[in-house]
Amino acid sequence: MNGIFDIIGPIMVGPSSSHTAGAVRLGLAGRAIVGGQPSRAALTLHGSFAQTYRGHGTDVALVAGILGMRPDDERIPGSFRIAREQGMEFSFSCADLGDVHPNSVLMELAGPNGSQTTVAGSSVGGGNITITRIDRFDVDFTGTSHALIVSYRDQPGVIAKITSLLATEDVNIAAMRVSREGRHARALAIIELDQPVSREARALITRISGIDTVIALPPVAPA
Amino acid sequence: MYASIAELVDVATSRSLTIGAAAREQEALDSGQSQDALNSKMQERLAVMRDSVGRGLAGVRSRSGLTGGDARRMAEARTHTRIIARTRTADADGTAGGAPMPIGGEPLDSAIAYALAVAEVNAGMGRIVAAPTAGSCGVLPGVLFSVGEIRGAGDSELVDALFAAGGVGAVIARRSTLSGAAGGCQAECGAAAAMAAAAAVQIAGGAPEQCANAVALAFKGLLGLVCDPVAGLVEVPCIKRNATSVAVALAAADMALAGIRSVIPADEVIQAMGAIGRELPASLRETALGGLAVTPTGKRIVSEINATHDKAEEPHLNS
Numbered sequence: 001m002n003g004i005f006d007i008i009g010p011i012m013v014g015p016s017s018s019h020t021a022g023a024v025r026l027g028l029a030g031r032a033i034v035g036g037q038p039s040r041a042a043l044t045l046h047g048s049f050a051q052t053y054r055g056h057g058t059d060v061a062l063v064a065g066i067l068g069m070r071p072d073d074e075r076i077p078g079s080f081r082i083a084r085e086q087g088m089e090f091s092f093s094c095a096d097l098g099d100v101h102p103n104s105v106l107m108e109l110a111g112p113n114g115s116q117t118t119v120a121g122s123s124v125g126g127g128n129i130t131i132t133r134i135d136r137f138d139v140d141f142t143g144t145s146h147a148l149i150v151s152y153r154d155q156p157g158v159i160a161k162i163t164s165l166l167a168t169e170d171v172n173i174a175a176m177r178v179s180r181e182g183r184h185a186r187a188l189a190i191i192e193l194d195q196p197v198s199r200e201a202r203a204l205i206t207r208i209s210g211i212d213t214v215i216a217l218p219p220v221a222p223a
Numbered sequence: 224m225y226a227s228i229a230e231l232v233d234v235a236t237s238r239s240l241t242i243g244a245a246a247r248e249q250e251a252l253d254s255g256q257s258q259d260a261l262n263s264k265m266q267e268r269l270a271v272m273r274d275s276v277g278r279g280l281a282g283v284r285s286r287s288g289l290t291g292g293d294a295r296r297m298a299e300a301r302t303h304t305r306i307i308a309r310t311r312t313a314d315a316d317g318t319a320g321g322a323p324m325p326i327g328g329e330p331l332d333s334a335i336a337y338a339l340a341v342a343e344v345n346a347g348m349g350r351i352v353a354a355p356t357a358g359s360c361g362v363l364p365g366v367l368f369s370v371g372e373i374r375g376a377g378d379s380e381l382v383d384a385l386f387a388a389g390g391v392g393a394v395i396a397r398r399s400t401l402s403g404a405a406g407g408c409q410a411e412c413g414a415a416a417a418m419a420a421a422a423a424v425q426i427a428g429g430a431p432e433q434c435a436n437a438v439a440l441a442f443k444g445l446l447g448l449v450c451d452p453v454a455g456l457v458e459v460p461c462i463k464r465n466a467t468s469v470a471v472a473l474a475a476a477d478m479a480l481a482g483i484r485s486v487i488p489a490d491e492v493i494q495a496m497g498a499i500g501r502e503l504p505a506s507l508r509e510t511a512l513g514g515l516a517v518t519p520t521g522k523r524i525v526s527e528i529n530a531t532h533d534k535a536e537e538p539h540l541n542s
Binding site for chain 2: 004008013016017051056057
């Protein structure tokens with residue numbers, strides 16, 4: 001962090017690194033988590049996001065990110081029109097999301113395969129983000145590295161099988177967080193990685209007994 | 224990255240490098256990238272800066288409609304002055320056909336126009352280079368291009384000067400903060416002016432030690448500057464603070480080039496900036512709850528913006 005290109009940079013569409021560039025990244029993270037372009041996005045803005053989203057373009061920035069644009073994409077101000085052209089429905093509301101960062105959003109996204117996923121995150125300054133919730137699971141990751149999001153049924157050995165598979169693929173684990181709804185209930189693992197996971201390895205992980213879904217998330221924010 | 228401005232100056236001086244070259248060498252070590260690769264990356268940023276200056280001078284409006292067009296106004300006044308100076312037809316009263324002429328001269332008038340241009344492009348959701356932040360993105364290009372023009376600097380010198388500015392900024396980030404929410408505007412426009420002053424001294428051929436003095440002198444001129452944006456937007460007073468900050472940067476650069484030293488060394492000034500930031504009340508750190516944001520005019524603007532949006536068609540709602 002804070003190399004010279006974080007100081008002279010990033011190249012971004014204005015006006016605010018936290019309210020615009022960070023919002024694009026939150027949208028990008030949401031898109032990656034649902035595994036592609038959603039058919040519908042319902043966005044709830046909290047705190048400073050709710051108070052100043054129009055002037056900062058936080059709304060068009062979030063939609064731009066969900067459409068897959070990067071923070072320096074000059075099409076960001078016109079993202080609403082592009083969303084309509086591509087048939088992606090979207091809506092905004094403002095609400096108090098509780099004890100969260102002032103720049104927070106709750107994204108309810110209808111995934112390309114029809115599944116509904118809820119992603120909450122915050123723009124924490126300088127364009128950096130934190131994803132804080134996926135569906136009912138509290139998570140905490142910044143999107144600065146490759147990550148695997150694994151949904152599975154809580155039982156002994158699942159994590160060991162995943163990590164040994166990663167080891168044989170020579171993929172190094174940088175950080176890992178596991179949470180569950182209860183014993184033997186639905187569980188979620190966020191595994192941050194130093195290298196991307198190959199399509200084949202991801203398929204092998206999906207076949208592990210007890211695993212429901214595996215999402216490979218590319219980095220959405222600079223390290 | 225260097226731990227202090229003193230260390231950056233020591234390395235540059237002992238090896239007869241500019242601080243920009245010393246900062247680039249260190250970045251190459253830290254990132255594992257070649258100096259050529261780093262130069263290309265910085266050249267890309269320089270091109271985006273130049274593009275945003277051009278677009279801003281042509282005239283842009285912000286999304287809120289609150290600001291825009293001032294860069295063009297400044298550029299026209301400046302062009303007018305140049306024509307008058309060339310043809311020596313200024314009226315006896317110092318005006319040009321009744322329009323008062325700017326008094327700053329070059330590079331100041333250009334620096335003001337360029338800083339306004341980039342800051343206005345930022346407010347209009349155009350593409351800019353955060354330097355160090357989006358809110359303070361006009362200061363460095365304003366100083367860089369205006370000083371570059373009068374000194375005939377080529378792109379490679381401007382790229383080197385951006386590494387100098389970046390090296391200074393990295394030390395500020397490490398020892399203090401570059402966030403208005405944490406430290407007020409002194410951490411954004413103040414830091415940008417300090418970085419720009421170092422870049423200007425380097426372009427003018429000053430020694431590393433003089434760059435460090437310029438950093439200290441510019442920063443001291445903006446210590447305590449609060450962040451009090453009207454309606455929480457990066458527009459009022461941010462755009463014009465970018466413009467006034469270039470004057471501080473140029474004054475500091477000229478003092479340093481004349482051999483004037485800062486009594487308080489740059490690293491201590493940077494520490495002081497961080498300490499002052501921590502003592503600023505939250506109302507003056509980007510929350511829009513104090514200062515200019517709560518003046519009668521500031522409050523009126525907030526209610527006007529809200530009224531406009533309440534009346535406006537909101538096609539995106541439930542679309």
